Amino acid sequence: MTDCLSCIVRNRAICASLRPDELLLLGWMGRRQRVSSGHTLLWEGDDAPVVANVLEGVLKLVAATADGREQIVGIVFPSDFIGRPFGKESPYSVSAISEAELCIFHRDQFDEFAGDHPDLQQKLLRRTLGELDRARRWMLLLGRKSASEKAASFLLEMAERLSPSPGAADAARGFELPFGRQQIADILGLTIETTSRQFTKMRADGLIDLPSRRKVVINDLAALNEMAG
Amino acid sequence: MTDCLSCIVRNRAICASLRPDELLLLGWMGRRQRVSSGHTLLWEGDDAPVVANVLEGVLKLVAATADGREQIVGIVFPSDFIGRPFGKESPYSVSAISEAELCIFHRDQFDEFAGDHPDLQQKLLRRTLGELDRARRWMLLLGRKSASEKAASFLLEMAERLSPSPGAADAARGFELPFGRQQIADILGLTIETTSRQFTKMRADGLIDLPSRRKVVINDLAALNEMAG
């Protein structure tokens, strides 16, 4: 059994809507699972028999064409929810891109539990609405922005999402990306070469520093915002 | 007051979850409104004080860059729901692209009503999850597909969504698009010229007929599927 009361995402995940006794019930249903970096949890097109909360680590949602081109369609951080409630197959695959720890439920069991707990369902609805907003803003980037606008937008989004206090204006000026260059390319709908060139150019122009492969320091937030279009 | 029981989308909209007495309550809150083609209901970035069900007509959700490039991020058909419950500003604008009839609610009133009616909220959750899946499949198209793949994918999606019996395998072979070429371009992340060229090419190759500006007849579904990648 899982101890939900001491869970690290207790107050941020959808479970935050539950009372201690309800949480106990949910705890009986869930089981913790570590997944290692690179491991794929759910495959695109397959029936997705599980849903989960992310306790730790980062995962990616990937859609792919028949000939292997990949687009990352979502990034999942701790306290986020993954899987597809209400019985549809997953339209994308879900893979860990770092060591991760999940709290996994059988989808059918979870669906039933959710049916009896409107507050949980509302939390899930709010979260899904937020995800939909984010996905739609990303569609503008994918469909209409240039490579340089994409790169700048990406850094701003990451500064926002990786900042310690969510929602606050103090987006992190320096942070470590959980992605390599190829994954950034798959997020932006670019090739790895173009992505690399854009990063190099931003560094050359003094907008950012790149102290190591995955570290980024933002020097000129205003210019970056300008550049993002 | 609105007569929900005789509503044309009674069994398809989220209201289908409600009992007659609940429906009566909701009817008191809603008001019908006609909107003419081209009229914008909600503006990107503004607070969105209303939500609505679509009874008739087609609307588009549009995200735009500061310099005026536009990306259509969603298409709304009869029985679909529009607006942003739970108090966030709309991240896109909503415009009618044909004469339309809506059933409009004040967002706050609707939120409160939804809070008291879990079944309604679940219907909304299911719908939102479906929209999110659709948006993410579209991200693959925008980020990774070529112009010809985009055009073919578009026609297949439209054949599916415009078919009279939803879900059935009998996607309409001939149908009338509710969009002009510029709007198709804004859906696909292309220019109007490229869109036009792709349509002309598909006709030249015998995959489709174009009997009038907005009419499409699919001749070779298999080839179109192949082409969509």
Add this chain to the structure above:
DNA sequence: CGGCGTTATTGATCAGGGTCAATGAAAGCG
């Protein structure tokens, strides 16, 4: 520390799709 595998950068070239411009076809209207 040195060697190797992986990942990122840089360069040269090319092509898909954008841009600019002109023409053509439909729809709206007096």
Add this chain to the structure above:
DNA sequence: CGCTTTCATTGACCCTGATCAATAACGCCG
């Protein structure tokens, strides 16, 4: 019915970002 306006098609040219290829930097491990 013809005129105007809007929308779509077609053509010529160019540019951004993809592709192909080589090199460089990092990280891992013995």
